[in-house]
Protein backbone atom coordinates (compact mmCIF):
# COMPACT_ATOMS: atom_id res chain seq x y z
CA UNK A 1 0.00 0.00 0.00
CA UNK A 2 1.17 3.54 -0.75
CA UNK A 3 1.95 5.97 2.05
CA UNK A 4 -0.62 8.66 2.54
CA UNK A 5 -0.49 11.97 4.29
CA UNK A 6 -2.50 12.24 7.47
CA UNK A 7 -5.91 13.88 7.44
CA UNK A 8 -5.75 17.64 6.89
CA UNK A 9 -6.07 19.80 9.96
CA UNK A 10 -9.31 21.43 10.91
CA UNK A 11 -8.06 24.68 9.33
CA UNK A 12 -8.24 23.32 5.75
CA UNK A 13 -11.66 24.22 4.32
CA UNK A 14 -13.16 21.34 2.39
CA UNK A 15 -13.85 21.74 -1.31
CA UNK A 16 -16.97 19.62 -0.99
CA UNK A 17 -18.91 19.53 2.26
CA UNK A 18 -21.93 17.22 2.28
CA UNK A 19 -24.31 17.61 5.20
CA UNK A 20 -27.21 15.31 6.15
CA UNK A 21 -27.78 14.52 2.49
CA UNK A 22 -30.87 12.40 1.96
CA UNK A 23 -32.32 11.11 -1.31
CA UNK A 24 -35.70 9.42 -1.31
CA UNK A 25 -37.28 7.05 -3.77
CA UNK A 26 -40.97 7.74 -4.18
CA UNK A 27 -43.00 4.87 -5.61
CA UNK A 28 -46.75 5.30 -5.28
CA UNK A 29 -47.39 6.06 -1.63
CA UNK A 30 -44.13 4.51 -0.53
CA UNK A 31 -41.16 6.75 0.32
CA UNK A 32 -37.83 5.02 0.90
CA UNK A 33 -34.49 6.70 1.59
CA UNK A 34 -31.81 5.45 -0.80
CA UNK A 35 -29.18 7.83 0.56
CA UNK A 36 -29.86 8.46 4.21
CA UNK A 37 -28.30 11.39 6.09
CA UNK A 38 -24.84 11.27 4.49
CA UNK A 39 -22.32 13.78 5.90
CA UNK A 40 -18.70 13.92 4.75
CA UNK A 41 -16.08 16.21 3.30
CA UNK A 42 -13.64 16.05 0.39
CA UNK A 43 -10.50 18.18 0.56
CA UNK A 44 -8.27 19.74 -2.05
CA UNK A 45 -5.65 17.32 -3.39
CA UNK A 46 -7.24 14.33 -1.68
CA UNK A 47 -9.17 11.31 -2.84
CA UNK A 48 -12.18 10.02 -0.97
CA UNK A 49 -12.94 6.37 -1.79
CA UNK A 50 -16.50 5.07 -1.52
CA UNK A 51 -17.18 1.34 -1.24
CA UNK A 52 -20.15 -0.89 -0.60
CA UNK A 53 -22.12 -3.70 -2.22
CA UNK A 54 -24.29 -3.22 -5.28
CA UNK A 55 -27.44 -1.23 -4.49
CA UNK A 56 -26.09 0.52 -1.36
CA UNK A 57 -26.51 3.97 -2.93
CA UNK A 58 -23.05 4.93 -4.22
CA UNK A 59 -24.21 6.06 -7.66
CA UNK A 60 -27.31 7.78 -6.31
CA UNK A 61 -25.12 9.70 -3.87
CA UNK A 62 -22.80 10.91 -6.63
CA UNK A 63 -25.63 11.67 -9.05
CA UNK A 64 -27.38 13.50 -6.22
CA UNK A 65 -24.33 15.72 -5.64
CA UNK A 66 -24.38 16.58 -9.38
CA UNK A 67 -28.20 16.94 -9.20
CA UNK A 68 -28.55 14.32 -11.92
CA UNK A 69 -30.77 11.82 -10.10
CA UNK A 70 -33.82 10.62 -12.02
CA UNK A 71 -36.69 12.81 -10.75
CA UNK A 72 -39.11 11.10 -10.39
CA UNK A 73 -38.84 8.52 -8.85
CA UNK A 74 -35.96 9.94 -6.77
CA UNK A 75 -35.76 13.30 -5.03
CA UNK A 76 -33.37 15.17 -2.78
CA UNK A 77 -35.30 15.27 0.49
CA UNK A 78 -32.86 16.98 2.80
CA UNK A 79 -29.37 18.28 3.30
CA UNK A 80 -26.72 20.49 1.78
CA UNK A 81 -24.04 20.04 -0.88
CA UNK A 82 -21.58 22.85 -0.19
CA UNK A 83 -19.11 23.40 -3.01
CA UNK A 84 -16.47 25.86 -1.78
CA UNK A 85 -18.99 26.95 0.82
CA UNK A 86 -22.06 27.52 -1.37
CA UNK A 87 -24.98 25.11 -1.46
CA UNK A 88 -25.85 23.43 -4.77
CA UNK A 89 -29.15 21.96 -3.57
CA UNK A 90 -31.29 25.09 -4.10
CA UNK A 91 -29.80 25.86 -7.55
CA UNK A 92 -32.01 25.73 -10.65
CA UNK A 93 -31.24 23.39 -13.57
CA UNK A 94 -29.87 26.33 -15.51
CA UNK A 95 -27.56 27.34 -12.66
CA UNK A 96 -26.44 23.71 -12.29
CA UNK A 97 -25.47 23.62 -15.96
CA UNK A 98 -22.90 26.30 -15.14
CA UNK A 99 -21.53 24.22 -12.27
CA UNK A 100 -21.41 20.81 -13.97
CA UNK A 101 -18.41 20.25 -16.20
CA UNK A 102 -16.99 23.48 -14.85
CA UNK A 103 -16.48 23.42 -11.06
CA UNK A 104 -17.50 19.78 -10.63
CA UNK A 105 -17.20 16.97 -13.18
CA UNK A 106 -18.14 13.32 -13.28
CA UNK A 107 -16.89 10.26 -15.16
CA UNK A 108 -18.91 7.08 -15.44
CA UNK A 109 -18.20 3.41 -15.94
CA UNK A 110 -19.27 3.14 -19.59
CA UNK A 111 -17.58 5.78 -21.72
CA UNK A 112 -19.36 4.91 -24.97
CA UNK A 113 -22.78 5.87 -23.65
CA UNK A 114 -21.45 9.23 -22.47
CA UNK A 115 -19.84 10.22 -25.79
CA UNK A 116 -21.91 11.31 -28.74
CA UNK A 117 -21.12 8.99 -31.68
CA UNK A 118 -21.85 11.62 -34.34
CA UNK A 119 -19.26 14.19 -33.25
CA UNK A 120 -15.45 14.01 -33.29
CA UNK A 121 -13.71 13.79 -29.95
CA UNK A 122 -12.15 17.22 -30.59
CA UNK A 123 -15.56 18.76 -31.12
CA UNK A 124 -16.90 17.22 -27.91
CA UNK A 125 -13.98 18.41 -25.81
CA UNK A 126 -14.21 21.83 -27.49
CA UNK A 127 -17.91 22.06 -26.62
CA UNK A 128 -17.14 21.30 -22.98
CA UNK A 129 -14.62 24.16 -23.01
CA UNK A 130 -16.79 26.61 -24.88
CA UNK A 131 -19.77 25.98 -22.59
CA UNK A 132 -17.92 27.71 -19.78
CA UNK A 133 -15.55 30.13 -21.52
CA UNK A 134 -15.39 32.44 -24.51
CA UNK A 135 -12.68 30.50 -26.40
CA UNK A 136 -12.76 30.67 -30.20
CA UNK A 137 -13.27 27.33 -31.96
CA UNK A 138 -9.62 27.35 -33.11
CA UNK A 139 -8.40 27.96 -29.55
CA UNK A 140 -10.77 25.28 -28.22
CA UNK A 141 -9.42 22.80 -30.78
CA UNK A 142 -5.85 23.60 -29.70
CA UNK A 143 -6.77 23.15 -26.04
CA UNK A 144 -8.53 19.86 -26.92
CA UNK A 145 -5.26 18.60 -28.46
CA UNK A 146 -3.35 19.60 -25.30
CA UNK A 147 -5.93 17.82 -23.12
CA UNK A 148 -5.73 14.64 -25.22
CA UNK A 149 -1.96 14.74 -24.82
CA UNK A 150 -2.33 15.28 -21.07
CA UNK A 151 -4.53 12.20 -20.69
CA UNK A 152 -1.96 10.12 -22.56
CA UNK A 153 -3.56 9.75 -25.99
CA UNK A 154 -0.79 9.24 -28.54
CA UNK A 155 -0.79 11.37 -31.68
CA UNK A 156 -3.44 13.80 -30.37
CA UNK A 157 -3.27 16.03 -33.50
CA UNK A 158 -4.72 13.12 -35.47
CA UNK A 159 -7.03 11.68 -32.77
CA UNK A 160 -8.76 15.02 -32.24
CA UNK A 161 -10.58 14.59 -35.57
CA UNK A 162 -11.65 10.98 -34.99
CA UNK A 163 -15.06 9.69 -33.93
CA UNK A 164 -15.61 7.73 -30.68
CA UNK A 165 -16.22 4.40 -32.47
CA UNK A 166 -12.69 4.36 -33.87
CA UNK A 167 -11.19 4.47 -30.36
CA UNK A 168 -10.67 1.58 -27.93
CA UNK A 169 -12.56 1.47 -24.59
CA UNK A 170 -9.49 2.75 -22.74
CA UNK A 171 -9.03 5.61 -25.20
CA UNK A 172 -12.69 6.56 -24.92
CA UNK A 173 -12.44 6.65 -21.15
CA UNK A 174 -9.42 8.97 -21.52
CA UNK A 175 -11.47 11.22 -23.77
CA UNK A 176 -14.17 11.29 -21.08
CA UNK A 177 -11.52 12.25 -18.54
CA UNK A 178 -10.24 14.95 -20.93
CA UNK A 179 -13.80 16.33 -21.14
CA UNK A 180 -14.18 16.14 -17.37
CA UNK A 181 -10.88 17.99 -16.92
CA UNK A 182 -11.44 20.57 -19.66
CA UNK A 183 -12.43 23.31 -17.23
CA UNK A 184 -10.08 22.26 -14.41
CA UNK A 185 -12.85 21.30 -11.98
CA UNK A 186 -12.47 21.67 -8.23
CA UNK A 187 -14.06 18.24 -7.79
CA UNK A 188 -13.99 15.12 -9.94
CA UNK A 189 -16.48 12.35 -9.18
CA UNK A 190 -15.49 9.03 -10.73
CA UNK A 191 -18.11 6.26 -10.51
CA UNK A 192 -16.40 2.93 -11.24
CA UNK A 193 -14.24 4.63 -13.88
CA UNK A 194 -12.13 1.59 -14.71
CA UNK A 195 -14.48 -1.34 -14.15
CA UNK A 196 -15.07 -1.90 -17.88
CA UNK A 197 -11.37 -1.70 -18.74
CA UNK A 198 -8.62 -4.30 -18.75
CA UNK A 199 -6.06 -4.30 -15.98
CA UNK A 200 -3.26 -2.47 -17.85
CA UNK A 201 -5.52 0.34 -19.07
CA UNK A 202 -7.07 0.50 -15.60
CA UNK A 203 -3.63 1.14 -14.09
CA UNK A 204 -2.97 3.92 -16.62
CA UNK A 205 -6.29 5.64 -15.92
CA UNK A 206 -5.66 5.44 -12.17
CA UNK A 207 -2.18 6.95 -12.68
CA UNK A 208 -3.80 9.76 -14.57
CA UNK A 209 -6.23 10.45 -11.75
CA UNK A 210 -3.40 10.34 -9.23
CA UNK A 211 -1.37 12.96 -11.09
CA UNK A 212 -4.47 15.10 -11.49
CA UNK A 213 -4.85 15.11 -7.74
CA UNK A 214 -1.22 15.94 -6.99
CA UNK A 215 -0.59 18.39 -9.86
CA UNK A 216 -3.92 20.25 -9.99
CA UNK A 217 -5.11 19.75 -6.40
CA UNK A 218 -8.44 18.38 -7.64
CA UNK A 219 -10.58 16.86 -4.91
CA UNK A 220 -11.59 13.38 -6.09
CA UNK A 221 -14.51 11.16 -5.07
CA UNK A 222 -13.75 7.66 -6.32
CA UNK A 223 -16.40 4.96 -6.24
CA UNK A 224 -15.12 1.44 -6.71
CA UNK A 225 -16.11 -2.09 -5.75
CA UNK A 226 -12.41 -2.97 -6.00
CA UNK A 227 -10.85 -2.63 -2.56
CA UNK A 228 -7.37 -2.94 -4.07
CA UNK A 229 -8.04 0.21 -6.11
CA UNK A 230 -9.38 2.00 -3.03
CA UNK A 231 -6.36 0.97 -0.94
CA UNK A 232 -4.03 2.29 -3.61
CA UNK A 233 -5.84 5.48 -4.54
CA UNK A 234 -7.80 6.83 -1.58
CA UNK A 235 -6.66 9.00 1.30
CA UNK A 236 -9.94 8.60 3.13
CA UNK A 237 -12.66 5.97 2.76
CA UNK A 238 -16.40 5.79 3.30
CA UNK A 239 -18.16 2.44 3.57
CA UNK A 240 -21.87 2.47 2.72
CA UNK A 241 -24.52 -0.04 3.61
CA UNK A 242 -28.23 0.21 2.70
CA UNK A 243 -27.99 3.92 1.91
CA UNK A 244 -26.07 4.93 5.02
CA UNK A 245 -22.44 5.61 5.84
CA UNK A 246 -21.51 2.93 8.35
CA UNK A 247 -17.76 3.53 8.60
CA UNK A 248 -15.51 6.42 7.65
CA UNK A 249 -11.76 6.66 8.22
CA UNK A 250 -8.35 7.53 6.78
CA UNK A 251 -7.41 4.69 4.42
CA UNK A 252 -4.60 3.26 6.57
CA UNK A 253 -6.83 3.23 9.66
CA UNK A 254 -9.69 1.54 7.80
CA UNK A 255 -7.52 -1.22 6.36
CA UNK A 256 -5.44 -1.72 9.52
CA UNK A 257 -8.36 -1.69 11.96
CA UNK A 258 -11.76 -2.05 10.32
CA UNK A 259 -14.32 -1.65 13.10
CA UNK A 260 -17.74 -2.35 11.60
CA UNK A 261 -18.55 -6.05 11.13
CA UNK A 262 -19.65 -5.27 7.56
CA UNK A 263 -16.32 -3.58 6.73
CA UNK A 264 -14.51 -6.52 8.27
CA UNK A 265 -16.51 -8.80 5.99
CA UNK A 266 -15.67 -6.64 2.97
CA UNK A 267 -11.96 -6.72 3.70
CA UNK A 268 -12.03 -10.46 4.26
CA UNK A 269 -13.58 -10.82 0.81
CA UNK A 270 -10.63 -9.28 -1.10
CA UNK A 271 -9.73 -11.89 -3.75
CA UNK A 272 -6.49 -13.74 -3.21
CA UNK A 273 -5.62 -13.65 -6.91
CA UNK A 274 -4.32 -10.22 -7.87
CA UNK A 275 -6.32 -8.49 -10.58
CA UNK A 276 -9.32 -10.78 -10.26
CA UNK A 277 -12.53 -8.79 -10.78
CA UNK A 278 -15.66 -9.60 -8.83
CA UNK A 279 -18.61 -7.88 -7.19
CA UNK A 280 -18.34 -7.48 -3.44
CA UNK A 281 -20.01 -10.36 -1.60
CA UNK A 282 -18.70 -9.87 1.91
CA UNK A 283 -21.02 -11.87 4.12
CA UNK A 284 -23.88 -14.25 3.45
CA UNK A 285 -27.19 -12.59 2.65
CA UNK A 286 -28.11 -9.60 0.54
CA UNK A 287 -28.52 -5.86 0.92
CA UNK A 288 -32.17 -5.20 1.85
CA UNK A 289 -34.08 -3.22 -0.81
CA UNK A 290 -34.85 0.44 0.00
CA UNK A 291 -38.55 -0.24 0.73
CA UNK A 292 -37.76 -3.06 3.14
CA UNK A 293 -34.92 -1.92 5.40
CA UNK A 294 -34.85 -3.67 8.76
CA UNK A 295 -35.53 -1.72 11.94
CA UNK A 296 -32.55 -0.86 14.14
CA UNK A 297 -29.20 -1.53 12.49
CA UNK A 298 -29.94 -2.36 8.83
CA UNK A 299 -27.09 -4.89 8.87
CA UNK A 300 -28.48 -6.91 11.80
CA UNK A 301 -29.96 -9.83 9.77
CA UNK A 302 -26.46 -10.52 8.39
CA UNK A 303 -24.43 -9.77 11.50
CA UNK A 304 -23.17 -12.47 13.84
CA UNK A 305 -22.97 -9.95 16.72
CA UNK A 306 -26.51 -8.67 16.55
CA UNK A 307 -28.49 -8.53 19.77
CA UNK A 308 -31.74 -7.02 20.96
CA UNK A 309 -30.40 -3.46 20.96
CA UNK A 310 -29.18 -3.85 17.35
CA UNK A 311 -32.61 -5.02 16.27
CA UNK A 312 -34.39 -2.14 18.03
CA UNK A 313 -32.19 0.95 17.71
CA UNK A 314 -30.22 2.33 14.84
CA UNK A 315 -26.58 2.97 15.83
CA UNK A 316 -25.35 6.54 15.16
CA UNK A 317 -22.12 7.19 13.23
CA UNK A 318 -19.72 8.04 16.05
CA UNK A 319 -16.03 8.79 16.28
CA UNK A 320 -14.34 5.84 18.04
CA UNK A 321 -10.73 6.80 17.27
CA UNK A 322 -9.35 10.09 15.90
CA UNK A 323 -10.89 10.55 12.44
CA UNK A 324 -12.39 7.04 12.49
CA UNK A 325 -16.18 6.96 12.69
CA UNK A 326 -18.33 3.85 12.97
CA UNK A 327 -22.06 3.13 13.20
CA UNK A 328 -22.23 -0.01 15.31
CA UNK A 329 -23.29 -0.68 18.90
CA UNK A 330 -20.53 -3.21 19.35
CA UNK A 331 -17.79 -1.85 17.09
CA UNK A 332 -14.23 -2.67 17.92
CA UNK A 333 -11.04 -3.80 16.26
CA UNK A 334 -11.41 -7.16 17.99
CA UNK A 335 -14.78 -8.03 16.46
CA UNK A 336 -15.02 -10.12 13.32
CA UNK A 337 -18.00 -10.97 11.15
Ligand SMILES: Nc1ncnc2c1ncn2[C@@H]1O[C@H](COP(=O)(O)OP(=O)(O)OP(=O)(O)O)[C@@H](O)[C@H]1O
Nearest residue numbers: 025034053054055056057058059060061070073290
Ligand atom coordinates in the same frame (compact mmCIF):
# COMPACT_ATOMS: atom_id res chain seq x y z
N1 LIG B 1 -33.71 4.90 -11.71
C1 LIG B 1 -34.00 4.28 -10.58
N2 LIG B 1 -35.29 4.06 -10.21
C2 LIG B 1 -35.60 3.44 -9.06
N3 LIG B 1 -34.69 2.98 -8.18
C3 LIG B 1 -33.41 3.14 -8.48
C4 LIG B 1 -32.98 3.80 -9.69
N4 LIG B 1 -31.62 3.81 -9.70
C5 LIG B 1 -31.24 3.19 -8.56
N5 LIG B 1 -32.29 2.80 -7.83
C6 LIG B 1 -32.25 2.12 -6.52
O1 LIG B 1 -31.53 2.94 -5.61
C7 LIG B 1 -30.71 2.14 -4.76
C8 LIG B 1 -29.29 2.61 -4.85
O2 LIG B 1 -28.79 2.33 -6.17
P1 LIG B 1 -27.36 2.78 -6.68
O3 LIG B 1 -27.38 2.66 -8.16
O4 LIG B 1 -27.01 4.10 -6.10
O5 LIG B 1 -26.42 1.65 -6.04
P2 LIG B 1 -24.85 1.44 -6.22
O6 LIG B 1 -24.28 1.41 -4.84
O7 LIG B 1 -24.30 2.46 -7.15
O8 LIG B 1 -24.77 -0.03 -6.85
P3 LIG B 1 -23.74 -0.63 -7.93
O9 LIG B 1 -22.53 -1.05 -7.14
O10 LIG B 1 -24.48 -1.78 -8.51
O11 LIG B 1 -23.45 0.44 -8.95
C9 LIG B 1 -30.91 0.70 -5.21
O12 LIG B 1 -31.82 0.10 -4.34
C10 LIG B 1 -31.48 0.82 -6.59
O13 LIG B 1 -32.33 -0.25 -6.87
Ligand code: SF4
Nearest residue numbers: 297300303310328329
Ligand atom coordinates in the same frame (compact mmCIF):
# COMPACT_ATOMS: atom_id res chain seq x y z
S1 SF4 C 1 -25.00 -2.56 15.45
FE1 SF4 C 1 -25.24 -4.71 15.96
S2 SF4 C 1 -26.10 -5.65 14.09
FE2 SF4 C 1 -25.28 -3.67 13.53
S3 SF4 C 1 -23.23 -4.12 12.83
FE3 SF4 C 1 -23.07 -3.57 14.99
S4 SF4 C 1 -23.16 -5.51 16.09
FE4 SF4 C 1 -23.90 -5.91 14.00
Ligand SMILES: [Mg+2]
Nearest residue numbers: 058059060191
Ligand atom coordinates in the same frame (compact mmCIF):
# COMPACT_ATOMS: atom_id res chain seq x y z
MG1 LIG D 1 -23.41 2.37 -9.00
